[in-house]
Amino acid sequence: MVELCTHLAIERARLVTPHLKLARPISIPTQNEMEVKRGCAPVDGLRIYYEIHGTASPTHPPLVLLHGGGDTIETSFGHVLPEFTRDRQVIAFEQQGYGHTADILDRPFSPTPIT
Numbered sequence: 712m713v714e715l716c717t718h719l720a721i722e723r724a725r726l727v728t729p730h731l732k733l734a735r736p737i738s739i740p741t742q743n744e745m746e747v748k749r750g751c752a753p754v755d756g757l758r759i760y761y762e763i764h765g766t767a768s769p770t771h772p773p774l775v776l777l778h779g780g781g782d783t784i785e786t787s788f789g790h791v792l793p794e795f796t797r798d799r800q801v802i803a804f805e806q807q808g809y810g811h812t813a814d815i816l817d818r819p820f821s822p823t824p825i826t
């Protein structure tokens with residue numbers, strides 16, 4: 712499933728910016744690498760890429776991470792995820808048109824779906 716999301720995002724980027732060469736996404740391992748669930752969730756016609764790091768804690772609520780514009784889960788949080796997942800579950804997703812989440816070509820980009 713992750714491969715499909717990645718493929719769709721790369722194809723979208725090639726259509727929009729054919730002159731740019733895309734680097735293959737890098738993976739920054741976390742201390743809980745064995746406890747990372749990755750996938751894509753269908754949301755309003757998109758396949759939103761997400762990661763769930765760590766295990767749920769009865770004493771600490773999950774932490775939801777929202778990356779900044781132009782970033783991804785890895786570029787925004789790759790170096791701090793090990794610390795965040797020490798005692799709680801962390802849930803992160805990549806927004807429309809970023810990272811592993813493709814865009815929809817004929818849909819205007821808008822911040823409304825993000826909110």
